[in-house]
Amino acid sequence: MKKVYGFCLSAILFASVAVAQNIQNNPGSNHGNKFEQLGTILPTPNEQRTASGAPGVKYWQQHADYDIKCELDENTQTLKGSETITYHNNSPDPLTYIWIQLDENQHNSLNNANYQSATKMPARATDKQLENFALNSADNGFGFNILKITDAQGKSLKYTINKTMMRIETPVLKSGDKFVFSIDWNYKIVDRIAKGGRGGYEFFPADGNYLFTMAQWYPRLCVYSDFQGWQNHQFTGRGEFALTFGDFKVQMTVPADHLVGSTGECQNYAQVLTPTQLSRFNTVKTAKAPVEIVTLAEAKAAEAKKSTAKKTWIFHAKDVRDFAWTSSRKYIWDAMNQKVADKDVLCMSFYGKEAYNLYSRYSTRVVAHSIKTYSDFTIPYPYPVAQSIEAANGMEYPMICFNYGRTNEDGTYSETVKNGMIGVVIHEVGHNFFPMIINSDERQWSWMDEGLNTFTQFLTESSWDDKFPSKRGPAYAIVPYMKLPKDQLEPIMSNSENIVQFGPNAYAKPATGLNILRETIMGRELFDYAFKEYSRRWTFKHPTPADFFRTMEDASGEDLDWFWRGWFYSTDACDISLDEVKYAKADFPKPAKTSKQKPTVDKPILTDDDISKQRNRADKSIKFYTDQDLEARDFYWKYARGLVQIDSSKVKTQEIRLPLEEFTNEEKAKYSNKHFYELNFSNKGGLVMPIIVEFTFKDGTKTVDKIPAQIWRLNEIKTSKFYALDKEVAAIKIDPLRETADIDESNNTWGAVEAVPSKFQLFKAAQAAAGRGQSEGINPMQLEVKKGK
Template sequence: MNKLFTLTGLMAFAGSLAMAQNIQNNPGSNHGNKFEQLGTILPTPNEQRTASGAPGVKYWQQRADYNIKCTLDEKNLLLTGSETVTYTNNSPDPLTYIWLQLDENEHSTDKSANYQDATKMPAVGTTQSIDNLSSTANNGFGINVLKLTDATGKKLSYTVNKTMMRIDLPVALRTGQKYIFNIDWNYKITDRMSVGGRGGYEFFPADGNYLFTMAQWYPRLCVYSDFQGWQNHQFTGRGEFALTFGDFKVQMTVPADHLVGSTGECINYSAVLNPTQLSRYNSAKTASAPVEIQTLAEAKTAESKKATGTKTWIFQANNVRDFAWTASRKFIWDAMPQKIAANNNTVMCMSFYGKEAYNLYSKFSTRAVAHTIKTYSDYTIPYPYPVAQSIEAANGMEYPMICFNYGRTDADGTYSESTKNGMLGVIIHEVGHNFFPMIVNSDERQWTWMDEGLNSFVEYLTEELWDNTFPSKKGPAYTIVDYMKLPKDELEPIMTNSENIARFGPNAYSKPATGLNILRETIMGRELFDYAFKEYSRRWAFKHPQPADLFRTMEDASGEDLDWFWRGWFYGTEPCDIALDTVKFAKADFPTTIPEARSRMIKVDKPAVNAFQDISKIRNREDKKISFYTDKTPAAQDFYYKYDRGLVSVDTATAVKTVGSVPLDVVPAADQQKYENKFFYELNFSNKGGLVMPIIVEFTYKDGSKDIDRIPAQVWRHNELKTSKFYVKDKEVESILIDPLRETADIDTSNNTWGGKAKESKFKVFKAKAASSVRGQSVGVNPMQKAAGK
């Protein structure tokens, strides 16, 4: 137990503030900014990535295949591994070195990236925290590279830079070539409950057992891409991963009484399961409800009667970007199938959990896994893998076909509704990550929102289909309001590097999810949005998309110009605050006389020649080789040929009075009844927040009925600060409410209402006459008429 003591004093704190980019085209104007195209803000399309958002004809990506053997030493909390990697260079570039990620170095005192944040002296500290701060000794954590050779056994040169490792190739690896190397390594497994991180162990003092979550556990290839080259940014614990697809064969040797859940399919269940377990597993393949392969009673027995010896579990996973696994003797294990009709795939949905989570996980976990992969398949692409798993590990992290989640009951087996909902939310979220980024394989280290935000959006859709009363927190527009109304110095755009985000959850998860939901429900409509979103998922499945690929595909597949939305919601920090400033009201008035025509004085046009003779005109005249068509073609010479050259004298000083016609007529009495009972309203709006959004207007009439008008965001194009809308109504309006369903994340609803009696005014109504002039015809007296004395 840590001893507590009180600290006094203050530490000065200084932090840098992330400011939104100024990407306005016309910053001094009230228009021409928010609806301009993104243009050069997006990368230039090329043969790898097209302007439509699809992969190009020369799109390429690398490949890395792994054959790994590892041993889990539970007594010494040590993992030892040996792997053979086959790396394929599909790029057009010769590679003289390759980069690997050593994520376990995050926990090392001398190998970590050591990216630090500003700190303050706390009021209360622990002896452990002070020891950690004051210690400079190597804590022994991190990857130890024991051996590195090529396929023939020859040693290779390498350099470790914090969490990255560069292998220098003896000969450049050219396009289409493969390179095979072997690496042996080990590391001390960390207590993730105290040290933090995704991988490690949790120890249960009550029964003396461990639960291992083996994540980021092996040296793995960095991505080499067309848009970045090597993605070898250091791992600091926040910005997650950029990874290369490949096939895995992994053998894990663990204590004999451990159950193992893993990425991929186990190909030797017959060797590691007892006959009862194997029979239950086989029956689970056709079950309609979860079948317990290892029961609660059996798990409790395994906890108390620890076996000796080891077993080796072998898993195969094809076309995955990563590999993770879990092992413990504490596990209850259940499973059931889920059919994905679109690709005729039957997926084994499974859960592993300790007795501490039994009353929650046995009832909900595997069912939630099945619901998630089915729903995500409907909204994106059909789930392609054979397995999907949820592991209760007091955690929340995702890997292909397996994820680690939380959700434990109280000691008596009961639980609160918030615990249940939190568990369901994290299972749906982490299982959903199989699609983003495990299949639609974005670069998490650069753009957290491309996986967390998109996944949170489909999580919201999935939660809503799980239970109509589910208290979803990421997706509904009103839930992001508190974040949107924060001071500007506490915000940054969604388009911010993962390591630099201050308010990580709202920025990378909730705001992009909310934005996509606003697009779906309010701006594009479900049909257009769903088609375009599925097209993005289809285009970039098992590939490496960038933000521009999403933005362009959503527009390309829907026919909607959404640059204004990406500009405001993803590149900006301005909130939505639309105010209903004034309402004008009028009834029809039918004048019996026509307004007098307006007269005006019009001067005769002067010759249409430039006031200044520019150098080109002068040089063209002086060049003896140049002749001008009208000069050498008399048939092309008219009155104005002479007029422009001063060869015709015309009085252009004396103005001519003209009378403008009034294209109006008195409305016949028989037609007046059509308009006399109409109610006319002019609504005037202002954009106080800065973010342009649709205006949703709800009218409540004096008879109690209501209707809604949805004004597209483009109404702000010519004035981004103020706009107005004129309405003709059949009934008198009692009140008006802007954004009645809180769809636009408006941060101030106090200026969204109008009610009571507006001052009535008359609205004059006339009948329009037929047009009396033809477009393009002269108005007034022209010089030809003046010269002729007309």
């Protein structure tokens, strides 16, 4: 029989801080809030979207194919186009109209989304800036001019423009029908640098040339889905896009000396490239390093002599949700091949001389590294092309993205610009996966593309250079945002238009949360498997947050509802306080072997009277069994009713053997050197998180215990943990590697740990007036001592 040993603890108390403030969703309880399941918040599973987070047996989505012809007029900065759209109604619903996005109307003074933010009179402003404050009651001429809309037989279709959205009335489109219609349009291209926005032109006064980035440049289908119907929220310039997959054939007529980079694969390089360029391009398929198809010298020569002729470039793209392109005579063009899952991917970059020393060395290599690394963490990159365009910008489209990163006039650059350029290329190329392939609704849930992409960007930066200074991903980096007053915070699960701190909320906080899940809560193996499964399930489909949350749990076996609830649905922060530490050594008193006791006599078991019993007794139709069969009335039936008497004097004192024995000397030796600690914690920030405890022993060694977040289940405000350790502790520190984004590290320590720095005077540095990703001023490259000089 197993022995049960007893010893008492002589306790020594070390208290540190006061009781934590009670921050809860339900002030009436100290538990059962943070760990409540999300069942009542998430949409009900159905045949389209299952409870596991996978597409259901009746999942469907719409499809739209485009055949577009357009012409760019560089002299007037206008674009005209004609497109034929084949829309496939794969839904079970009959449709009587379809919705089209007219994103260029963002720039129109009358047809924009009419979203406004509060403004103040600036201390100083330029005439260009004042244009943004002018009260425009007249049409400024920007935005789409819709010339005609017809069906396949040429019959005009009725349409209505509501700001940045257009409704086209159609014949009844039954499930399985396809509808073919055409739109003719034109618009005036905006100066993207002066006006802002994603698509437009940049003018270079020094050489008199234009660089066009054609994005959101054609009328395009809104998404009609099982979970939302038409996603026709207005385009304000912030919330990005919900788009339908389709196949594209696009013909762009541009000045003959322009180079065109585009979504998809070019069908007529033999007609638009010179023999030399075509020969170089053909070597790229086996190139392991970037090959210049158009050189710096050739780009400078093209800048100096402008052609008046025109060429038409033809591109095809399959299974893409959007289409973008760029055109300029300023471009250097390089490319290399990258293998992804035994498939060749053409990685390319287009950039002007202003970015040559950065982009020629890094851009295409970073593109190749990005698609390879993202493929490792998600799904193999399915497209044949991936490319980066330097355009003083940062925006993404299928197979093409616009980035920044220019040097000083002498060709040098700062480390900040270099790292910013590498980071933005990784980020924008990575958007091919989120949301171009795993096609979430960016307008409703910005974090599903920006947050998931920023997280995978962090993984990709980490494998680019182990010293790369990632700004979003590490838990400690989100602390300044988490510490903000509540009136400056919103839950991640917020519409993009309603977020004050958009960058931290949509990019950094979700990316940080996923990194915490991977490194601290789930572990890399479980997380990576589940993240890949989510990517696989929703490739070329339209996932929602519930699909992501459910898949991560379904594929890992981890109940993470508490994490989604705290990190994504609330504005709580992590602030775990180590309130007190109790220390004890073992004492070994000699236990008594027996005890004399007089057993107690059981009293009758009586239940409280209740309304049911009262009504049963009053109801004469109810016949109780023990009233009908007197043999069912035993001793205890009578005892409960006081109908029998007992003699308590018959109870005798008994000697009871106690379940305790004395330790042997060997056993005392085993426990006498143990050190016992009770650690008491409080949750000051409201966000339940794992508690990571680092013990530093008096001999200088350390050990770490990771306590799962579930320790807070029965009390979300206070908890404790008892330890039996072999060595005496000199110091204790909570979250030593800053894994949980704890906003107050001053209450994380006990004992002789490093002191928290006191406050000191700090002054904000003046902000330099520089363009995005532009090097300027002195940088170390300019100070290098050249050998031989």
